[in-house]
Amino acid sequence: MMMNDLIQVAPVAQPPVAERRIGDVILDLQGISLSFGGVKALTNISFDVREHEIRSIIGPNGAGKSSMLNVINGVYHPQEGRIMFRGELRQKMEPHVAAAQGIARTFQNIALFKGMSVLDNIMTGRNLKMKCNLFQHALYWGRARQEEIEHRLKVEEVIDFLEIQGIRKTPVGRLPYGLQKRVELGRALAAEPSLLLLDEPMAGMNVEEKQDMCRFILDVNDQFGTTIVLIEHDMGVVMDISDRVVVLDYGKKIGDGAPDEVKNNPEVIAAYLGTSH
Amino acid sequence: MLYREAGQFKVSYQEDQQIFPIRQDRVGFIAILGFFFLVLPFLASEYWLQAILIPVLIFSLAAIGLNILTGYAGQLSLGSAAFMAVGAFGAYNFMLRVDGMPFLVALAIGGLCAALVGVAFGLPSLRIKGFYLAVATLAAQFFIVWALVKFPWFSNNSSSGVISAQQIEILGFAFDTPVSKYLLTLGIVAVLALAAKNLVRSTTGRSWMAVRDMDVAAEVIGIRPMFAKLSAFAVSSFYCGVAGALYAYAYLGTVEPEGFNLDLSFKILFMIIIGGVGSIMGSFLGAAFIVLLPIFLNVAMHSLFAGSMPAGLGSNLELIIFGGLIIFFLIVEPHGLARLWQIGKEKLRLWPFPH
Structure with a gap:
């Protein structure tokens, strides 16, 4: 296939969904409690995520937001509570099983594979969809080579989407922070997830980079219909792009609802700004 | 000026994903391969073939094995020599006990035995990392050599534990001259090196490197760390096993378990550190460096100070210079000769213009 064809095809791979329809609940968490020895990270937290929505989790540092994501994709196993994903009660599972079910994520501290190129990093996102064996x-002939090329095509679509064509052969260790964050998003997108967990995708970015990242998140949600769970500290961003927001503090849920509701919730204000005594 | 990819446009992903995407590299590689296969057997003396080229090739293969495990999958191992021993004794026993066993099949079975043992000793890697894992593989090193000495069945009840490798014969052709052994070794090493290169540039290799660089992220993206680590141990040990069998059959002829001691494991580890961790080509460079440098030093010392220095002093001086050069190389380029080569090529692209 000619390279020129690919470049023209890629941006319109999936037609944009004209109106974002929020669907049924796909992830339902009931009474989740998680503790490490005596430290209670999460206490009796319940909330749900609907299909195609952008669901934000906010809260002060140490509120248990990242632990919540780790529970959702199987890195941590809560002591209590149940998780329903796509109508099925989820048993205790390993992260790679969650990945196979269509859950992808990015990390708060960039967790890219430092020794590999951008292309290889994003290719690992296709890992689950590649069927050839070690032999x-x-x-590297016939089926295996064919598969590599097919998946390269998908990866190039992601690269085009994120506008990182110029750095595809660069080792990720050499890239600036903002681009590394983008590559990490690319790796998650390459898995074509139905549920995408983003842990502080905009931390440490300047305004311009934040705007780019917001655009990518909205486009992912809009074009691919991906459900997004987002942790973010930038309240402007959260209130702008989220459909619903859940607020955690000290491992407890103190607020849940549309951005405007949450903004005016006295408990949330108290958690962020303190109360007057 | 000559080494430049200007004008070479890639119009398919297949072309972009070649091992050598630049034409000059491809031509150069084929020329080198042709030289080693067609020219060198006629040029080199028997001594060069038997005592230098064959061991360099065999150590390269073992270094590729260790590089897969340590360089690509990030699992530190000090048991390479033991896995070589398993390969050598495995191939020997299958040749001995199965009538009409073809040599290449015995070689592969020797490698498979090593792979099995490698997986067994790789199990601790699921729980421990880094230096602690190195200690666990050290156990493999001592245990396997001990077992091969302890149970005389492995060496066909030879009183000294020494095995004499059978004559290599493939389809009625006896490989009994240095030239034929060299060509056989070169062929096997070339095929296996190509397979290793293919592995590390495909999904298998990417999952190894992912586990090496960031294991939690690898698992979250859907890579099973257990499979990645154990497959790395299996493939790595297979390569070491085949190298061990060749060490016995094509190089030494007679081997004892003690020949595969910790020193040999360290030697292979040094090869990949000097050659380049995480590079197939580095394995060859490192093996050549470690085998050739002492010989070169020896010759140089003899021609420079012949007779004017006591023999003991000369050989000690050789060791000192050898160690000093290793340290020098590691300071100049900690990522090994392969990186040096890479930098050289990048510079060459721009030459003679600085920008």
């Missing part, structure tokens, strides 16, 4: 890889 076929050793031959």
Whole structure:
């Protein structure tokens, strides 16, 4: 296939969903409690995530936001509570099983594979969809090579989407912070997730980079219909792009609802600004 | 000026994903391969073939094995020599006990035995990392050598534990001259090196490197760390096993378990550190460096100070210079000779213009 064709095809791979329809609940968390020894990270937290929505989790530092994401994709196993994903009660599972079910994520501290190029990093996102075995890889002929090319095509679509064509062969360790964050998003997108967990995607970015990242998040949600759970400290961003927001403080849920409701919730204001005595 | 990809446009992903995407590299590589296969057997003396080229090739293969495990999958191992021993004794026993066993099949079975043992000793890697894992593989090193000495069945009840490798014969052709052994070794090493390169540039290799660089993220993206680590141990040990069998059959002829001691494991580890961790080509460079440098130093010392220095002093001086050069290389380029080569190529692209 000619390179020129690909570049023209890629941006319109999936037609934009004209109106974002918020669907049914796909992830339902009931009474989640998580503790490490005597430290209670999460206490009796319940909330749900609806299909195609952008659901934000906010809260002061140490509120348990990242722990919440770790529970959702199986890195931590809560002691209590149940998780329903796509109508099925989820058993205790390993992260790679969650990945196979269509949950992808990015990390608060960039967790890219430092020694690999941007292209290889994003290719790992396709890992679950590649079916050839080790012996076929050793031959790198026929089916294995075909598969590599097919998936390269998908990865190039992601690269086009995130506008990082110029750095595809660069080792990620050499990239500036903002671009690394973008590559990490690319790796998650390459897995074509139905549920995307983003842990502080805009931390440490300047205004311009934040705007870019917001645009990517909204486009992902809009074009691919991906459900997004977002942790973010920038309240302007959260209130602008979220459909619903859940607020945690000291491992407890103190608010849940549309951005405007949450903004005016006295408990939330108290958690962020303190109360007058 | 000559080494530049200007004008070479890639119009398909297949072309972009070649091992050598630049034409000059491809031509150069084929020329080198042709030289080693077609020219060198006629040029080199028997001594060069048997005592230098064959061991360099065999150590390169073992270094590729260790590089897969340590360089690509990030699991530190000090048991390479033990896995070589398993390969050598495995191939020997299958040749001995199965009538009409073809040599290449025995070689592969030797490698598979090593792979199995490697997976067994790789199990601790699921729980421990880094230096602690190195200690666990050290156990493999001592245990396997001990077991091969302890149970005389492995060496066909030879009183000294020494095995004499059978004659190599493939389809009725006996490989009994240095040239034929060299060509056989070169062929096997070339094929296996290509397979290793293919592995590390495909999904298998990416999952190894992902586990090496960031294991939690790898698991979250859907890579099973257990499979990635154990497959790295299996493939790595297979390569070491085949190298061990060749060490016995094509190089030494007679081996004892003690020949595969910790020193040899360290030697292979030094090869990948000097050659380049995480590079197939570095494995060859490192093996050549470690095998050739002492010989070169020896010759240089003899021609420079022949007779004017006591023998003991000369050989000690050689060791000192050898160690000093290793340290020098590691300071100049901690990522090994392969990186040096890479930098050289990048510079060459711009030459003779600085920008």
